[in-house]
Amino acid sequence: MNIENLYKAIEISGIGLITVFFFMIVFFFVIVGIDKIFPYKKEDKK
């Protein structure tokens, strides 16, 4: 086992998990945002 690789893997895991959560939070706001801007009812009325 290479201890240097172990530290790198831990670092990649930390960055990776934080980034994927960041992505999902951004996507969450995208969903909430576009759903508010273009709600189903308004489109129906048009």
Place this chain on the structure above:
Amino acid sequence: MEFNDLMPAIAGMTWQNLVMIAVGLTLIFLAVKKQYEPTLLLPMGFGAILVNFPFSAVLTQEQGGETVIGILNVLFDSGIATELFPLLIFIAIGAMIDFSPLFQRPSLLLFGAAAQFGIFITMILAILFGFDLKQAASIGIIGAADGPTSIIVANQFAKDLLPAISVAAYSYMALVPIIQPPVIRLLTSKKERLIRMKTDANKKVSRTTLILFPIIITVLAGLIAPSSLALIGFLMFGNLIRECGVLNSLSQTAQKELANLVTILLGITIASTMTGERFVQLDTLMILGLGIFAFVFDTAGGVLFAKFMNLFMKPDNKINPMVGACGISAFPMSARVIHGMGLKEDPTNYLLMPAISTNVGGQIGSVIVGGLLLMLVPLFL
């Protein structure tokens, strides 16, 4: 004339070839009898038999000083090495996915991140088992429960491990009904499993929203992690074809003909690497073991994150922790399993909609993690 010249296949057969033929027969049995991912396990099983005859014409051979190109090598070089097949599959998957359940309770999207925990913990464990960083990342991605993403990452980082990784990824996806329930029961109480979830099942989403969603996600992914664009871009392209409303014929073709054609070729082409000398190794057994570990910890990550979120939720808005387990990408199998578990605990508790929403989030999450690994690992080498 000697026996070797008359019957070169029988004379050249090794015990590893025989083991792989047995593996091929087992995969066909699992596909036909147990119906475990038959669309992939059957072509892979048959391919494993095809390539384990010495001097098999489906593989490139040296004959009389001349190189005779094998058809499976042609398919591998053009379909897998170029990542064409897995990306075409992503168009098909995108065309099949309806993202509207995500709009019913968007916070469930977060489980698509939490349930990727097993990928990273498995990557660390693989390093402890002696694999290098690229190999470890490729093994960890089995936990994405997403075959095409596993193939793309393994193809870029650890070509030698591609057969074992793809077999593990697709086999374990089929074993979700067996792997997930015991892990969930171990981590949750009866009271937690009975939690009823609030979702607006009647909520309708406008066509404009559904068209804009894949476009915006692609733009954001391109800006934040461009290395994930091949994966997420093709997935969202397929979804845009579905949602735009003017390409119904293309959408149907992507969902059916394209998916079927590429799946036939994908399975048998992956099998071209399942030769005895490459596959029958200790590494393969370790990869299969680590793959299960990744699935278990993905499930645990989703369930524990739901329990964590419940600490901050109002009593009438709590999340059933079983739903957290759907944050893996095995769609819609994982959602069905959780729905079934919910009904077993309480026949009037319908968890299908929140489970589907979470499972769709898992599809996005696994693709994002695949792209992130492709971006991050080279930076650390």
